[in-house]
Amino acid sequence: ADDERSCGMARRKRRVCFHGFAALLWILLIGVAAQPEWQEARRLQQMAVQAAEEALELQRKALDVMQKAQPEWKSNAKEAIEKVQFDASVLKKKDAVESERKRPLQTRIVAKKGSAWEDSFDMQAMVQLESDATAIAMWPRKEKRGLSKYVASSDTAGNVYVFDGDGNTVDEWKEDSVLVHDPTGSSTKRPKTKTLVFLERYKTKGMALVAGLEDGTMRVFDAQETRTKHPENRRRYLYNFQLVPQRKLLPPKNVIGIAKVSTCIQGSSSRIMGIDGAGTISLFNFDTGMFEGTARAPGRVVDVYGKATPLLFLENGIAKFDPQLLEVQFFTCEGLNGSTIVATQQDSQASARFYAVTSEMEILTIYATAKSRGREVCRVRARVPADLSNAGELKGMSTVKNYLLILGSRSISLFNTTLTKRGKYHVTPVLEAKIDGIGEQLGIDGSKHAIVAANGNADQGLAVALQGGYLINYRSVLPQPPKYKDKKRFLLLGQPIIIIGMAAFVLYQYRSKRKKYMSDFEQQERMAELFGQMKNMQSPDTSSPVHEGPSFTKETEASKEHVGSFQSRGKASDAKYDASDRARLMEKLSSLRSEHNSTPFPPFWSASEKKDM
Numbered sequence: 001a002d003d004e005r006s007c008g009m010a011r012r013k014r015r016v017c018f019h020g021f022a023a024l025l026w027i028l029l030i031g032v033a034a035q036p037e038w039q040e041a042r043r044l045q046q047m048a049v050q051a052a053e054e055a056l057e058l059q060r061k062a063l064d065v066m067q068k069a070q071p072e073w074k075s076n077a078k079e080a081i082e083k084v085q086f087d088a089s090v091l092k093k094k095d096a097v098e099s100e101r102k103r104p105l106q107t108r109i110v111a112k113k114g115s116a117w118e119d120s121f122d123m124q125a126m127v128q129l130e131s132d133a134t135a136i137a138m139w140p141r142k143e144k145r146g147l148s149k150y151v152a153s154s155d156t157a158g159n160v161y162v163f164d165g166d167g168n169t170v171d172e173w174k175e176d177s178v179l180v181h182d183p184t185g186s187s188t189k190r191p192k193t194k195t196l197v198f199l200e201r202y203k204t205k206g207m208a209l210v211a212g213l214e215d216g217t218m219r220v221f222d223a224q225e226t227r228t229k230h231p232e233n234r235r236r237y238l239y240n241f242q243l244v245p246q247r248k249l250l251p252p253k254n255v256i257g258i259a260k261v262s263t264c265i266q267g268s269s270s271r272i273m274g275i276d277g278a279g280t281i282s283l284f285n286f287d288t289g290m291f292e293g294t295a296r297a298p299g300r301v302v303d304v305y306g307k308a309t310p311l312l313f314l315e316n317g318i319a320k321f322d323p324q325l326l327e328v329q330f331f332t333c334e335g336l337n338g339s340t341i342v343a344t345q346q347d348s349q350a351s352a353r354f355y356a357v358t359s360e361m362e363i364l365t366i367y368a369t370a371k372s373r374g375r376e377v378c379r380v381r382a383r384v385p386a387d388l389s390n391a392g393e394l395k396g397m398s399t400v401k402n403y404l405l406i407l408g409s410r411s412i413s414l415f416n417t418t419l420t421k422r423g424k425y426h427v428t429p430v431l432e433a434k435i436d437g438i439g440e441q442l443g444i445d446g447s448k449h450a451i452v453a454a455n456g457n458a459d460q461g462l463a464v465a466l467q468g469g470y471l472i473n474y475r476s477v478l479p480q481p482p483k484y485k486d487k488k489r490f491l492l493l494g495q496p497i498i499i500i501g502m503a504a505f506v507l508y509q510y511r512s513k514r515k516k517y518m519s520d521f522e523q524q525e526r527m528a529e530l531f532g533q534m535k536n537m538q539s540p541d542t543s544s545p546v547h548e549g550p551s552f553t554k555e556t557e558a559s560k561e562h563v564g565s566f567q568s569r570g571k572a573s574d575a576k577y578d579a580s581d582r583a584r585l586m587e588k589l590s591s592l593r594s595e596h597n598s599t600p601f602p603p604f605w606s607a608s609e610k611k612d613m
Contacts, residue, residue, distance in 0.1 A: 025477055031033065117433035121474040125167025126442060131155040133465035135196035136455040137209065145475065146401070146460025150223075150241060151581070152209055153453075153463075153471055154193035160211060160221070162243055165461075167473060170241040170266050173221065191215050198223065199263045201286055202270040202307075208286070209243065210272060212258025218249040220289065247289040249274070251282040262304045266323040273310065273321075275301045283323060303344045305354070309370050313344045313356070318378045320370040328559045333366065335380030345397035345404065346366060347417065355404055355417070355427070357397065361388050363404075363415065363427055384427045388413060390434065398456035400476040403430070406460070409450040410435050412464075418481050430478075435466070442472065 124147065132155060139150040147165045154160050158175035175191070195212040207223040230236040251258075251274060260275040263286065270286035279297035284290065298315040308323040312328065316338075319330040339358040344366075347353040356364040365382035388394075391408025398405045399417075404427070406413040414430040439445055444466075453465040462474040531593040 010203060034163045040118070045339060069249050081608040090492055116431040117437055120431065120476070120478050122477050124165060124442070124473045124475050125163070126470060126472045127163060127167050127169075129153065129155045129161065129469035129471060130159065131157050132467055132469055133453050133471055134193050135211075136453050136463045136465055136471075137198050138455050138461060138463065139198055140200065140207075140457070142457060142461070144460050144476075147473070147475055148457040148461045148463075151461075151463050151471075151473060152196055152198065153465065154196050154211060155469065156192055158191050158193060158213075160193070160196070160209070160243065161368040162209075162223075162241060163471075163473070164241075165283040165473065173243050173245065194258060195261050199261075199270075199272070199286075202263075203268065208246070210261045212274060213263045214257040216251050216255040216257055216276065218251075218258055218261065218284075219271070220246045220272070222246050222250065234608070249282075249284050249289055251276075251291070251513060252280075252294060255282060260301060260304055264321070264323045270307075273304065273323075275304060275312075279314075281321060282434055293326045295321065295328050295351065297321075297328050298330050302341055305346050306370075311368060311370055313341060313354070313468070315340050315342075318368055318370075318376075320376060329376075331370075331376045331378060333368070333378035333380060335383075336364075337380075339364070343394055343397045343406075345399055348399040348401055355397065355399075356467050357386070357388075357394065357406060358482075361386055363406075365427060386413065386415075386429070390432065392450070395451055395454060398454055398462065400456050400462055400478065401459050402480060403476070403478055405454070405456065407451055407454045407464075412438075412451070412454075414478075430462050438464075439466075442470070444468070444470070 002278060059142070067347055120315060133153050134156055135154050137152040138148040139152075141149055143149050143165060145165070150162055150164060150170065152160060152162045160173040161169060162171045164170050191213040193211045194214050197208055199208050199209055200288035201208065207225070208219040209223050211217070211219045211221070224242045224244060226240045226242075227237040228240070230238055249272065255274070256276045258274045259277045260273075262273045262275075264271045264273055264283075271292070271355045272284040272286050274282040274284070275297075276282075277300065279299055279301050281295040281297060281301075283292045283294070285292060296316065297312055297319060299316060302313045302315060304313070304321075305311045310323070312319040312321055314330070317330060317332050317336065319328050321328050324515050339360060339362070341356045341364075342359055344354055344356045347355065352367055352369045354366045354368055356366055363386045364380050365384075366378065366380055368378040369378040386389050388406065388408065391406065391413060393408060395407045398407060402416065402418045404415045404417050405459070406415070411432055411434045413432050416426070416428045416430050418426060435450060451464060452467055454463065456462045460476045462476060464472050464474065466472070
């Protein structure tokens with residue numbers, strides 16, 4: 001064991017010695033191989049030291065030169081620096097221009113054009129009611145901006161609100177009897193307003209607000225507007241609006257619910273018409289509220305227009321209502337072709353032109369007129385298909401100036417109704433505004449709100465009610481046809497021509513009448529002179545010698561010798577008068593009478609002269 005241990009130790013020593021010898025040999029080989037590089041590095045180090053020494057020497061010499069030529073060097077150095085700076089600025093500008101030319105254009109959106117609805121209708125005000133609106137009424141008298149001066153609205157609680165054009169509440173009315181008994185007696189409910197309209201009294205020009213309720217009754221409010229002078233500016237006025245409840249109109253028991261309210265003229269007073277969903281017309285006196293009778297239409301009344309002879313639009317035609325006889329006369333509409341009318345609206349510019357939407361989603365342009373004792377005319381002049389698939393439930397139609405709006409629960413469709421130069425009715429679609437876009441403009445979620453009511457004032461105003469009690473007042477900024485230029489051109493060119501023509505006509509009439517009157521006057525003078533001569537021949541005046549003829553003079557001289565009476569002298573002079581002169585005067589008088597038999601007596605003739613004729 002000891003031998004083996006010693007042998008192992010010997011082997012390890014030998015191995016260590018071998019490895020150490022090999023490492024030493026390797027180091028020697030590397031040193032021999034790297035000796036040229038080391039020599040080159042030393043040589044380069046020596047050259048660097050020599051270069052540094054030479055540089056120091058040159059620096060000393062340069063300092064000496066600078067000290068000797070310091071003033072000249074400073075000026076030259078300044079010029080050199082300025083030149084270098086100028087060249088650098090020029091190069092910098094060139095580089096900037098080149099880089100700007102090569103740089104692609106980068107733009108960013110600062111502002112975007114709004115939606116088509118925002119560009120067409122400018123929102124004036126938005127208010128929120130206590131509950132959802134059920135009906136909207138627009139004040140007929142407009143402001144200078146084309147908006148209605150007041151907007152009335154009713155909610156599901158039976159309350160009535162009146163706002164001005166800027167959304168300020170001017171008056172309100174709340175239902176006193178909150179709960180009313182159901183006709184069946186099983187439950188109680190609150191009356192809901194189904195329709196709301198401003199009506200104008202005949203002759204007195206007073207305004208009234210009439211609300212038709214779902215229980216068949218109607219409430220009449222007196223809309224009183226007063227004005228006072230502004231305390232600071234006497235040229236301005238302050239307006240005050242007040243809603244005064246007047247009466248409640250109770251129709252017969254068979255009336256289901258008031259769907260339409262209108263007014264008509266009977267004699268010298270106005271009447272209120274309440275039309276229910278079945279077509280029953282209830283007539284009341286506007287001033288006293290007295291019930292005057294009912295009439296039955298041959299179908300459901302879609303809408304009613306007109307005052308003297310109300311025109312009723314039915315689902316299958318048109319009828320006229322006579323308020324004196326309480327009769328409804330139905331007449332067919334040419335070109336309707338069996339279509340069912342769903343909604344109608346009167347044109348904002350022509351009272352005899354109407355627009356209707358049928359169940360086949362077509363827009364009809366209808367010309368209709370009726371008189372109490374005249375021929376009825378109803379003719380469909382145009383039929384245009386309309387895409388109303390996204391409109392939802394149809395809420396009605398409205399008009400602004402030269403445009404038609406079809407209002408659905410989910411969107412509003414706008415159509416242009418301007419007439420072309422050839423006179424054809426031109427109804428073209430303009431835009432379709434969805435409730436989502438309107439809600440985005442208002443800052444509300446449009447998917448949770450739907451249009452429940454809307455109304456326009458036929459000029460520039462439009463009021464829209466959304467679910468949640470939102471009431472928005474818009475002003476139309478839609479483009480209008482350039483008719484004002486043509487009117488101005490007509491006034492500038494045609495007015496002088498018209499004035500000159502009228503002056504020439506008046507002058508011609510004056511001269512012709514004057515000539516005629518002067519000729520008649522001369523003839524009348526001639527006849528008066530002849531009649532005077534005839535009178536003198538019959539009864540001569542003794543106070544002055546009227547008859548100056550020779551025979552008459554001789555007779556007067558002879559009569560002086562004999563004293564006699566006035567009658568004997570007159571008879572003697574008549575007997576001695578020249579018969580030829582008398583015959584000549586009578587012939588001339590007869591000829592003038594035959595020519596001017598119809599000529600009146602001159603105003604200066606006496607009654608005795610007329611009698612003598």
